[in-house]
Amino acid sequence: SxxxxxxxxxxxxxxxxxxxxxxxxxxxxxxxxxxxxxxxxxxxxxxxxxxxxxxxxxxxxxxxxxxxxxxxxxxxxxxxxxxxxxxxxxLVLPKNKSAMVSTKNAYASPNVGKTVAVIDLGLKHSMLRALSLRKVNATVLPYNVSAADIENLRPEGIIISNGPGKPDEAINQLSSILDKFYGKYPILGIGLGFLALSDYLDFELVDLPQEFNGINYPVIEQNTNTIWQTSMNIDQLVLPDSIKMNMNREYFDLHSELMAGFWNTKDKLIATAFNPEGAPGTHDADEIFDYFVQMME
Known part of the structure; x- marks a missing residue:
């Protein structure tokens, strides 16, 4: 049936x-x-x-x-x-797809823990649920939020969500925010957020032969050889040789051997091409949210 x-x-x-x-x-x-x-x-x-x-x-x-x-x-x-x-x-397709799916107005997902500003490039509510489980007090903001509006929230961390589109479209909106807050607050980038952060850091993005759309993309963490089965919706990953900074942890896609995630505790940065919350898919990688919360301590 x-x-x-x-x-x-x-x-x-x-x-x-x-x-x-x-x-x-x-x-x-x-x-x-x-x-x-x-x-x-x-x-x-x-x-x-x-x-x-x-x-x-x-x-x-x-x-x-x-x-x-x-x-x-x-x-x-x-x-x-x-x-x-x-x-x-x-037909001319719209360039900034995040503008089509982002919230138009800020809204709260309140809790009693750390205060986090979530920049909505097309987030899934499962990500908010994952944050709520960790008692994160989140405020969801439009894709074109200003650095001043974020600062007014007095956040202890910033998340740049997943969403449709290309990193060069997103970085036009995010560059002033990253200029102000990079290294000051912990930042977590997921999916398009991962690509935007990689672009901001001048990492080389490589087009995948075929887009990754699904729940069965294995990634391996270099230090521990831990393999996670992950959910991805992405068409680019990072060329490892283009990274000129030391990372505490690095995640590689097993299919292409390109980089699909990284941490840098010195710069208070976590970025993943995969969706830590799954939804759909496994919850292998949801401890990424735990690491982000720890980074805000």
Missing amino acids: PMIGNNGINAIDYESIDPTVKGIIANDIALNISDSENFEDLSSFLKEKKIPAIFKVDTRALVHRLMEEGTIKASIMDTNDEHAFDQIKA
């Missing part, structure tokens, strides 16, 4: 206040669920959120094409004329 959608959808599992996905393509989906009182079926959810979807598509063949060609423009249409295809080809 179809696997996609058969569990239904519960608001407690939401990773954002509203989904930002523009469409869904699937092979087969479950149109009915057993627990309709507590869960919403996928079809109703998509209609409610006005998200178009198409199924009965050979997604395996589509994935193979995307692996060969990389990201391509696409649209779900009910027509098959050349004019529609010309419109897609002429």
Whole structure:
């Protein structure tokens, strides 16, 4: 029986206040669920959120094409004329994708512990849940927050979240913040935050032959040879030879041998290409949050 959608959808599992996905393509989906009182079926959810979807598509063949060609423009249409295809080809995609998914207004995820400013480039709520478990008092801020606004919070640490887009897009917004706070407060960068920090430090970013999108990307920590199975959504990693500073810990992707994470306690810095909270995926790497909290002590 179809696997996609058969569990239904519960608001407690939401990773954002509203989904930002523009469409869904699937092979087969479950149109009915057993627990309709507590869960919403996928079809109703998509209609409610006005998200178009198409199924009965050979997604395996589509994935193979995307692996060969990389990201391509696409649209779900009910027509098959050349004019529609010309419109897609002429479409100019927005450059700063973080602006499309970031919160518009600051909001609190309060707790009794360390105060952390979270710059939202497209964060998942699972990251906030992971911080809450560690009693972190977090304030989520828009992607274009100013250094002055961050300073007014008197944070003890800063997190730059994961999100869509390229590091050069993100660094335009983040460079003034990093100029002011790098080395002053502990900083944790995840995903796009990892890329932005690497770009800021002039590390060489290498395009991956195929984007990493999934929950089965192993990384190894150099000092202990510990292997974590991690979740990644990223298209670049760091060339190890381009790093000219000593790191306390370094994480390498086992597929490419490129660097997927690093720590520097002197500069109060942690950055990971992978998502420590998983969601979906394992929680192998969630101790990264523990290290970050310890760095704020």
